[in-house]
Amino acid sequence: MAEILACRTGDLADGQSLTVDGVEPPVAVFRVEGEFFATSDLCTHEDWSLGSDGDLDGYQVECCLHQARFDVRTGAATQFPATEDLRSYPVAVRGEEVWVELS
Numbered sequence: 001m002a003e004i005l006a007c008r009t010g011d012l013a014d015g016q017s018l019t020v021d022g023v024e025p026p027v028a029v030f031r032v033e034g035e036f037f038a039t040s041d042l043c044t045h046e047d048w049s050l051g052s053d054g055d056l057d058g059y060q061v062e063c064c065l066h067q068a069r070f071d072v073r074t075g076a077a078t079q080f081p082a083t084e085d086l087r088s089y090p091v092a093v094r095g096e097e098v099w100v101e102l103s
Contacts, residue, residue: 006038006100009093017061017072019051020100026051027089027100030072032059036091037072038100044068044077044084 004027006020012031019041020027026041028051041051043063050070054061060078062069068082075086090101 002102003092003099004102006091006098009036009096009098011098012036015056017051017054017056019049023102027102028052028054028061029091029098029100030056030061032056032072036093036098038089038091039070039072039075039086043070043082044086045082050086 006029014031017028017030028039028041030037041049043050045068046065048063048065050061053064055064059071059073060069061072066081069079070086071078075088077083077085092099
């Protein structure tokens, strides 16, 4: 099991997201209602960053390229043109650190 330190809790306010630097494949971290979630970063419809360029609305992240939407809790594709789910990753918050399990 490989874990990475994705960010610190203070790096994201509610409703914000980021792309974790230096991870392949890229990972996005989202903060919604005080909880943290992690998915693959690239939209499955078109390779576009959801962590850096997606619009987070509640538990849904929208790709600004073609308006595909995904549930950040599960990675499920929720709006066409996306038909393939994102990979989701377990997240652990330890103190002020947000860790993502990549295995």
